[in-house]
Amino acid sequence: KNEVEQSPQNLTAQEGEFITINCSYSVGISALHWLQQHPGGGIVSLFMLSSGKKKHGRLIATINIQEKHSSLHITASHPRDSAVYICAGLYNTDKLIFGTGTRLQVFP
Amino acid sequence: DGGITQSPKYLFRKEGQNVTLSCEQNLNHDAMYWYRQDPGQGLRLIYYSQIVNDFQKGDIAEGYSVSREKKESFPLTVTSAQKNPTAFYLCASAPDSQETQYFGPGTRLLVL
Numbered sequence: 519k520n521e522v523e524q525s526p527q528n529l530t531a532q533e534g535e536f537i538t539i540n541c542s543y544s545v546g547i548s549a550l551h552w553l554q555q556h557p558g559g560g561i562v563s564l565f566m567l568s569s570g571k572k573k574h575g576r577l578i579a580t581i582n583i584q585e586k587h588s589s590l591h592i593t594a595s596h597p598r599d600s601a602v603y604i605c606a607g608l609y610n611t612d613k614l615i616f617g618t619g620t621r622l623q624v625f626p
Numbered sequence: 627d628g629g630i631t632q633s634p635k636y637l638f639r640k641e642g643q644n645v646t647l648s649c650e651q652n653l654n655h656d657a658m659y660w661y662r663q664d665p666g667q668g669l670r671l672i673y674y675s676q677i678v679n680d681f682q683k684g685d686i687a688e689g690y691s692v693s694r695e696k697k698e699s700f701p702l703t704v705t706s707a708q709k710n711p712t713a714f715y716l717c718a719s720a721p722d723s724q725e726t727q728y729f730g731p732g733t734r735l736l737v738l
Contacts, residue, residue: 616668
């Protein structure tokens with residue numbers, strides 16, 4: 519079965535904390551996407567990666583192909599980072615399979 | 627401005643009625659997608675199109691139909707055969723199927 523599993527489901531943090539969200543995926547997934555969904559429902563693509571590590575501002579995404587595992591890190595978290603973070607695996611090079619999301623709340 | 631737009635933002639449907647959700651993009655993307663999001667679940671693929679005049683069923687296509695007559699437009703019709711249509715519908719586009727997808731703002735459909 520093609521699956522993408524995220525943990526934790528919910529995460530709360532104090533402003534300034536370092537945050538990690540994890541994603542495990544099954545065989546057949548060639549690339550991993552990290553997405554951010556804000557309360558209004560809009561989704562923004564943060565990263566797409568198939569190997570190594572990518573960084574954009576305070577966000578870092580890593581992927582370990584052998585272990586089929588990816589992590590999204592947020593450094594110096596801020597209340598505006600509060601959102602649902604979704605990982606999605608690109609299956610068969612043409613379809614995304616989505617995790618159920620991690621709801622992050624950062625308190626001042 | 628380049629982007630992907632969906633309309634309407636909210637849509638109410640009476641039982642037994644077909645409704646059509648609009649999705650338009652001016653990014654010159656070949657690939658377009660329709661997803662459904664339900665509370666507590668990941669996005670699920672309804673239909674996708676990799677090129678004009680061609681589309682494929684996704685994982686939950688029953689009760690839905692699409693067309694791709696123009697590159698920039700990929701409307702989704704929710705038919706009366708869809709027994710549980712209340713959900714948040716998201717459209718996305720990408721340069722091709724292996725590239726980053728860009729999402730529209732979504733349409734929330736409610737059945738009265």
